[in-house]
Amino acid sequence: MAVFSKVLTMLRGNLRExxxxxxxxxxxxxxxxxIVEATAHVATAKNDLTAVMAKEMxxxxxxxxxxxxxxxxxxxxxxxxxxxxxxxxxxxxxxVADLEVALAEQEEARxxxxxxxxxxxxxxxxxxxxxxxxxxxxxxxxxxxxxxxxTATISQNMxxxxxxxxxxxxxxxxxxxxxxxxxxxMQAAEVLEGEFGSKALDNKLAQAGIGERANxxxxxxxxxxxxxxxxxxxxx
Amino acid sequence: xxxxxxxxxxxxxxxxxxxxxxxxxxNLLAPSEPDGVPVMRMCIEGQEEIPVFVTASPxxxxxxxxxxxxxxxxxxxxxEMLEAMMDLNIAIPLSNFGRIGExxxxxGALAADASPESIATDVAMAADNALEALExxxxxxx
Numbered sequence: 001m002a003v004f005s006k007v008l009t010m011l012r013g014n015l016r017e018x019x020x021x022x023x024x025x026x027x028x029x030x031x032x033x034x035i036v037e038a039t040a041h042v043a044t045a046k047n048d049l050t051a052v053m054a055k056e057m058x059x060x061x062x063x064x065x066x067x068x069x070x071x072x073x074x075x076x077x078x079x080x081x082x083x084x085x086x087x088x089x090x091x092x093x094x095x096v097a098d099l100e101v102a103l104a105e106q107e108e109a110r111x112x113x114x115x116x117x118x119x120x121x122x123x124x125x126x127x128x129x130x131x132x133x134x135x136x137x138x139x140x141x142x143x144x145x146x147x148x149x150x151t152a153t154i155s156q157n158m159x160x161x162x163x164x165x166x167x168x169x170x171x172x173x174x175x176x177x178x179x180x181x182x183x184x185x186m187q188a189a190e191v192l193e194g195e196f197g198s199k200a201l202d203n204k205l206a207q208a209g210i211g212e213r214a215n216x217x218x219x220x221x222x223x224x225x226x227x228x229x230x231x232x233x234x235x236x
Numbered sequence: 237x238x239x240x241x242x243x244x245x246x247x248x249x250x251x252x253x254x255x256x257x258x259x260x261x262x263n264l265l266a267p268s269e270p271d272g273v274p275v276m277r278m279c280i281e282g283q284e285e286i287p288v289f290v291t292a293s294p295x296x297x298x299x300x301x302x303x304x305x306x307x308x309x310x311x312x313x314x315x316e317m318l319e320a321m322m323d324l325n326i327a328i329p330l331s332n333f334g335r336i337g338e339x340x341x342x343x344g345a346l347a348a349d350a351s352p353e354s355i356a357t358d359v360a361m362a363a364d365n366a367l368e369a370l371e372x373x374x375x376x377x378x
Contacts, residue, residue: 146273147336149269151339153266153267153273157275169378175282175285175367
């Protein structure tokens with residue numbers, strides 16, 4: 001079951017109830033229980049898997065041993081026949097027959113272990129996928145619940161403090177107003193600086209012919225004229 | 237609650253460092269229900285009208301700005317507004333549009349173990365994105 005659609009169905013239902021709780025604690029507990037069970041399941045299956053894989057390897061080694069043995073006794077039987085030791089050859093043949101039965105049994109066993117390993121691996125993959133899915137579902141359910149509870153906390157605090165969430169237009173208007181105020185203040189400060197600042201005072205003084213800047217031009221001209229006049233000859 | 241408070245102060249100072257000379261205020265909204273969720277309310281100077289609410293579930297931290305309610309939307313422009321939200325969602329840095337009940341929101345989500353600095357970045361971004369959203373979506377609102 002996809003939790004997406006479950007959450008959507010709940011959201012489209014009674015919004016008031018969602019405010020209380022999107023996932024009743026029962027459902028959460030069931031999810032949590034399923035997660036615990038799936039985790040345990042995976043752990044057991046992994047244990048089983050190692051045991052079965054060990055048995056598969058043991059069977060493999062036994063098969064190798066039986067094959068070598070079989071080979072050896074077949075060679076021995078041939079040698080006995082070549083020496084016309086027919087009685088001996090038959091005894092060896094009986095041994096070979098036993099070995100062949102044992103080998104067939106081991107091969108059968110190994111095939112079964114291999115099938116078991118494949119089954120366990122499939123099971124573990126499925127269980128792990130289920131586990132991830134449950135965890136994601138639980139996360140979604142809990143987050144949705146938590147967000148609605150957080151919204152409840154916010155609304156209650158807003159209500160308690162007398163303020164409320166403002167409408168978007170009001171908020172925007174107030175922020176714009178504040179920015180405009182700031183811009184106005186800065187402009188006003190500039191104008192003020194122009195009118196009443198230290199520069200303004202200096203300008204007024206200069207216009208009135210007062211202060212060090214008032215006669216600077218006249219002083220400079222006088223100084224330059226003095227330098228331009230030829231120095232009178234030394235009379236002494 | 238002490239742990240939540242400590243975390244909030246860490247986020248607050250990280251946010252202060254990030255927004256520079258602007259001042260930042262944060263306070264904790266205590267849940268009234270015993271199983272309620274505590275929420276941090278963060279305000280950046282000049283944008284007090286659009287606070288960012290920070291809340292955590294076991295899996296993630298959410299930084300939410302409330303934008304407007306369903307009632308404020310011009311009904312004849314609603315579909316257009318929703319499409320604009322969908323189209324913008326992927327382009328908006330760190331935040332997404334969403335809806336909680338009647339409220340349209342813009343929010344950022346972080347891993348539950350996110351650092352105060354990362355959360356502060358998300359909070360600052362959510363606040364800026366919210367302001368821009370208010371300006372841009374103004375035409376869809378009454």
